[in-house]
Amino acid sequence: MRKVEPEYWERNTQIAERNEVTDRHNVKILMERFNQTRGFHTFQLMYGCELDDDGSIRGWNQYRYDGGEFMALDTQTWTYTATMSQALISTQRWNSPEVRAGEIYRNYLENECIDWLKKYVENGREELERRVRPKVKVSGQHKDGTLMLHCQVYGFHPRPVDVKWMKNGVDDIPTYETTHVLPNPDGTYQIRVSADVMPGEDDSYSCYVDHSSLGAPLNIVWEPPSSWVTLVVVTVVVVALHVAAVVGFLLYR
Incomplete structure (x- = not known):
């Protein structure tokens, strides 16, 4: 497998650190919307893209709160859909003409994400194409x-x-x-x-x-x-001997 440049890890570490700060802030906002003051809560984001052999692509962007579906990006209209009432304020803002977050994410999923996916496939081609019989x-x-x-x-x-x-x-x-x-x-x-x-x-x-x-x-x-099979045969023989012994005892009593 080919190695990526050292700057790749440094850049993504910085992105992860910024996301951590953002996610902590998001959890506090959602706790307020759900009238929660304490407890353990989770905010999850899942996004990614697929590239098929025929060249077709697919992307997704979903959010969950405490394990439940919160909101997701509709990749047909490229707008966000709320699956909890507490998400409506977010989807309305993200779908507004001033923000248009769905279009921004569309550009990422259909271009930058696919470019990175192609690089990952090329770097790991030897491993990805490895075939080992089960x-x-x-x-x-x-x-x-x-x-x-x-x-x-x-x-x-x-x-x-x-x-x-x-x-x-x-x-x-x-x-x-x-x-x-x-x-x-x-x-x-x-x-x-x-x-x-x-x-x-x-x-x-x-x-x-x-x-x-x-x-x-x-x-x-x-x-x-x-x-x-041997166990079954032995069991039958033992039972037969036991029956014979009982019969013998009764006959010669």
Whole structure:
């Protein structure tokens, strides 16, 4: 990955420090609007841009307060829309002819943001285009008459992946639990998908994995360990011996 110039970090550090001051001020303003005098409160800003392979671009700019949607930029009209009544005073001012904040942000999202995105892609092209095949491990647990299936997919890159359990190679099984795609220390990713099923005598279960590093999707079949079969046989034998001993005791009493 190419390194950016030292001035990049200095410039962005200064921007972050200025934003911290602004955000502290914004929190105080919002606390007044919500009639709050104390407590822990959060003010969040999310913005960014996308550049697709066909050249189309998309941008967004959203604000949240205490986890709830506060206001957002409508990229069709390039005006701000309030999702809380306390945001109306802000959207009215930002949408006014004197301020036109939406148009200012439009210029940033469609130009400067895209320029930076292209630089980031070029600098990190080697890492972004790296393809690492996923490793897959399947396991199962019998509990209370049901079978809990686990599919652990790990060591893959890039991040996007499709993982699900299949019954008899055809039917999707409703997912019982799915973790988020999590990063590994080496830059690869991992995910676990679990399903709770009622096993049938002739049913087979497989974990379906589709990833850009694969020529074709994987279907890893879960097979019960042979020790489970042995355990069932031993249990039957022990029960049979116990019954025989009881019968013998009754006959020779």
